[in-house]
Amino acid sequence: MVTLSTRKQPRDRLLRCLNCFTRMDIPLKAEFYTCPKCGTKYEIAWRAGQAKILGLADNSSIEEDSKWH
Amino acid sequence: MALKGKVAIIDLSKGEVTKKSIPEKLRHLFLGGRGMAAYLLYHHLKPGADPFGPDNVLMANAGLLTGTVAPAASRTQMTGKSPETGAIGRGNMGGFFGAELKFAGFEHLVFKGASKKPVYAYVHDGEIEIRDASHLWGRDTIETQKIIKEELGDKEVQVACIGIAGENMSVFGNIRTGLKNAAGRTGTGCIAGSKKLKAIAVRGTQGLSLAHPKEALEYSKKAIDKIMMTKVAKAMTVDGTSYIWNVTNASGLLEWMNGQTNKFPFGDWHNMTIEKFHDEFNVGMVGCFGCTVHCRHQFRLKEGPLAGELGEGPEYNTQTAMGSFGLNNWGDMLYNWHLANIYGIDTTGWCNLVRGCMELYQRGIINKEITGGLDLSWENAQEITPILLELTAKNEGFGAILAKGHLGAIKELSKYSDQVGYYIMHCKGLGKLGNVDRVQPSFSLGIATSTRGADHLTSRPALDHYHLPEDVLEKLYGGRVSSDYRSYEGKARMVRWHENTYAVVDALGTCKFQTVFFSPNLPSLNEWVHYLRYIAGLEFTVDELFEVGERIYTLEKMINHREAGHTRKDDYPPERSFKEGLPYGLGPVKGKHIERKKYDKMLDEYYALHGWDNNGVPTPETLKHLELDMEPLI
Numbered sequence: 171m172v173t174l175s176t177r178k179q180p181r182d183r184l185l186r187c188l189n190c191f192t193r194m195d196i197p198l199k200a201e202f203y204t205c206p207k208c209g210t211k212y213e214i215a216w217r218a219g220q221a222k223i224l225g226l227a228d229n230s231s232i233e234e235d236s237k238w239h
Numbered sequence: 240m241a242l243k244g245k246v247a248i249i250d251l252s253k254g255e256v257t258k259k260s261i262p263e264k265l266r267h268l269f270l271g272g273r274g275m276a277a278y279l280l281y282h283h284l285k286p287g288a289d290p291f292g293p294d295n296v297l298m299a300n301a302g303l304l305t306g307t308v309a310p311a312a313s314r315t316q317m318t319g320k321s322p323e324t325g326a327i328g329r330g331n332m333g334g335f336f337g338a339e340l341k342f343a344g345f346e347h348l349v350f351k352g353a354s355k356k357p358v359y360a361y362v363h364d365g366e367i368e369i370r371d372a373s374h375l376w377g378r379d380t381i382e383t384q385k386i387i388k389e390e391l392g393d394k395e396v397q398v399a400c401i402g403i404a405g406e407n408m409s410v411f412g413n414i415r416t417g418l419k420n421a422a423g424r425t426g427t428g429c430i431a432g433s434k435k436l437k438a439i440a441v442r443g444t445q446g447l448s449l450a451h452p453k454e455a456l457e458y459s460k461k462a463i464d465k466i467m468m469t470k471v472a473k474a475m476t477v478d479g480t481s482y483i484w485n486v487t488n489a490s491g492l493l494e495w496m497n498g499q500t501n502k503f504p505f506g507d508w509h510n511m512t513i514e515k516f517h518d519e520f521n522v523g524m525v526g527c528f529g530c531t532v533h534c535r536h537q538f539r540l541k542e543g544p545l546a547g548e549l550g551e552g553p554e555y556n557t558q559t560a561m562g563s564f565g566l567n568n569w570g571d572m573l574y575n576w577h578l579a580n581i582y583g584i585d586t587t588g589w590c591n592l593v594r595g596c597m598e599l600y601q602r603g604i605i606n607k608e609i610t611g612g613l614d615l616s617w618e619n620a621q622e623i624t625p626i627l628l629e630l631t632a633k634n635e636g637f638g639a640i641l642a643k644g645h646l647g648a649i650k651e652l653s654k655y656s657d658q659v660g661y662y663i664m665h666c667k668g669l670g671k672l673g674n675v676d677r678v679q680p681s682f683s684l685g686i687a688t689s690t691r692g693a694d695h696l697t698s699r700p701a702l703d704h705y706h707l708p709e710d711v712l713e714k715l716y717g718g719r720v721s722s723d724y725r726s727y728e729g730k731a732r733m734v735r736w737h738e739n740t741y742a743v744v745d746a747l748g749t750c751k752f753q754t755v756f757f758s759p760n761l762p763s764l765n766e767w768v769h770y771l772r773y774i775a776g777l778e779f780t781v782d783e784l785f786e787v788g789e790r791i792y793t794l795e796k797m798i799n800h801r802e803a804g805h806t807r808k809d810d811y812p813p814e815r816s817f818k819e820g821l822p823y824g825l826g827p828v829k830g831k832h833i834e835r836k837k838y839d840k841m842l843d844e845y846y847a848l849h850g851w852d853n854n855g856v857p858t859p860e861t862l863k864h865l866e867l868d869m870e871p872l873i
Binding site: 181182186188189190191208212215217218219220222224226 | 485
């Protein structure tokens with residue numbers, strides 16, 4: 171018997187903050203987004219309808235270590 | 240059993256071919272691909288053989304499911320005793336070679352001895368011919384494939400071949416098929432070179448009989464639907480494995496300048512993104528046999544001596560390897576990537592050694608007198624990379640030191656400083672990918688214990704980065720595992736699970752990137768028991784299949800113990816991982832390094848889970864339980 175199931179994953183706008191791991195719901199076509207919990211700012215890219223982190227919007231934040239909790 | 244591919248033992252010294260069937264018992268114990276490769280290597284390699292000599296063996300091993308309707312079942316593993324590490328050598332490649340080998344009636348080709356003159360093997364519909372390859376010696380990997388296809392008059396012929404790196408016994412020499420697919424690591428191309436085996440050409444029209452064709456097709460269709468629904472498959476369809484780079488770069492999880500910094504030091508990181516590649520170079524996406532994701536980019540070089548040539552890639556590997564020492568734009572990265580491909584050089588390992596040598600140069604440990612006048616400073620990367628690639632491929636000048644690999648280069652250069660072994664970083668003689676491992680205990684344990692040396696494809700638990708709920712992790716791994724990627728808790732269990740599971744993937748011959756490697760929603764052991772039933776007519780429970788992985792992994796460990804004397808001392812990450820915290824990075828990353836006491840405890844747990852003693856050697860009880868103490872059947 172074939173048992174493999176399929177399920178849809180309509181989560182194309184959801185990303186996880188790389189600093190505090192909070193789920194972020196990125197507004198469609200947004201180019202920048204700030205994590206509502208820790209304030210890390212991201213540049214966003216859209217690929218095949220999916221939001222994707224392009225990088226840090228403010229590269230200096232990579233040097234800060236106070237946002238981890 | 241439905242699949243009936245044979246093993247061919249080809250003695251290149253005598254020009255003799257022996258064909259053998261594979262006993263069903265071995266199918267249950269080792270499946271095929273990497274599993275049978277370990278079995279055949281253990282029994283056909285003369286213990287203590289010189290990896291450069293005729294007593295070494297070179298094997299091409301198609302996966303058990305390769306060439307069938309299982310999703311992305313394209314893989315072939317090249318295996319032998321590694322000239323680079325002295326331990327098990329294995330490189331795994333996609334493309335169409337493995338499927339064609341199966342259609343020709345074979346699953347495993349075992350090359351023994353050595354030819355006196357260059358030859359290639361032509362494998363077609365149950366027959367194997369050894370043909371003269373004098374006219375191919377010195378040709379690059381793309382030319383070689385083209386010429387063989389032309390002279391055989393069949394464009395459907397698939398060719399795996401070496402470039403001049405393998406011919407010249409550079410230990411970075413790999414085996415390639417198509418524009419990009421490579422059995423990249425551990426120097427299997429160098430073994431082929433030592434046997435004067437330039438290429439293997441395969442063509443088959445025999446087809447494969449499946450145990451339950453209707454169910455197999457139906458199940459495969461559902462599996463493909465499930466794969467294509469995942470976020471990761473969607474991302475790979477557009478960006479290939481390079482989709483990972485932006486996230487690791489943003490986190491501070493990439494090593495630059497040989498791990499001295501984890502913040503991109505070579506200008507604007509935007510120039511390194513896959514988005515930039517798409518803007519400037521991408522001409523399309525292609526896939527391997529049976530793949531619906533198509534994660535391979537194609538590009539056309541715009542400038543330089545190879546302008547106009549079509550290439551394939553990049554991978555995450557390209558960015559983290561070629562980009563790690565100062566190539567800071569796609570034009571330079573792709574040119575040198577393509578150059579490495581046509582020479583037949585393992586870019587992951589080679590780039591790791593080069594960046595180690597560049598740090599030695601930066602610190603004044605080596606200088607122009609030693610490098611033959613080459614300026615190895617970081618800012619000179621654009622100029623020296625193609626020169627170093629050519630010298631390595633030709634085994635000349637400073638390239639002759641690089642061509643010895645990590646262990647050889649350390650031995651050669653240690654006369655200038657006792658710090659050389661600290662800056663040239665490796666595990667078991669194999670260099671690693673240019674990403675940070677010292678934040679994640681699971682990643683560090685994985686590269687350190689990998690049977691082929693520092694390697695991200697043997698056990699990498701990418702899931703450790705997903706912050707999955709711990710109940711999900713416990714269900715997957717059968718015990719408590721922390722969802723914090725910096726934690727040591729449960730990570731021995733996690734790594735051992737991925738080692739065994741990926742050993743099964745490689746034995747089946749499916750693409751690892753369409754498995755649990757990248758997502759818990761992608762196929763894993765639960766699905767593979769169905770593939771095996773419907774396609775091969777083999778019955779396994781999930782636990783039995785997992786034990787096959789354990790058996791394969793333990794046998795590889797035995798090979799390393801026998802051939803290279805590997806024990807616990809060889810299962811540690813580079814010293815830098817323990818001594819230097821990361822200078823930059825987001826909160827979870829900055830300042831982190833591996834803690835030795837915690838690592839030791841994790842290693843103890845890892846050995847216990849595998850059933851190995853505290854020195855990392857499989858116990859007699861484990862060997863008996865896994866039936867690894869039995870007499871050879873082939």
